[in-house]
Amino acid sequence: MSTFSRLALILTIVGAINWLLVGLFQWDLVSALFGGDSIRESSGFSRIIYALVGLAGIYAIRFLMNNRVPAK
Numbered sequence: 001m002s003t004f005s006r007l008a009l010i011l012t013i014v015g016a017i018n019w020l021l022v023g024l025f026q027w028d029l030v031s032a033l034f035g036g037d038s039i040r041e042s043s044g045f046s047r048i049i050y051a052l053v054g055l056a057g058i059y060a061i062r063f064l065m066n067n068r069v070p071a072k
Helices: 003-025 029-034 045-067
Strands: none
Touching: 003 029, 003 045
8 A cells, every 4th residue: 555545544434433422422523633613513413423424434344454464
């Protein structure tokens, strides 16, 4: 996997985990770290979508691990 692809995947995973936090706890990690309102009000349906995208991001972590060369 190229460096650019790996970076894009890492950013996607971080974004998805942030959405998971928004979906489950209505808390935005990125806003909390870099300024802004870290509490988000959203509808129940949008929170479900956020949570599903977040779970997909957690699942995508395995793609980062699959491209590692095993130690000999």
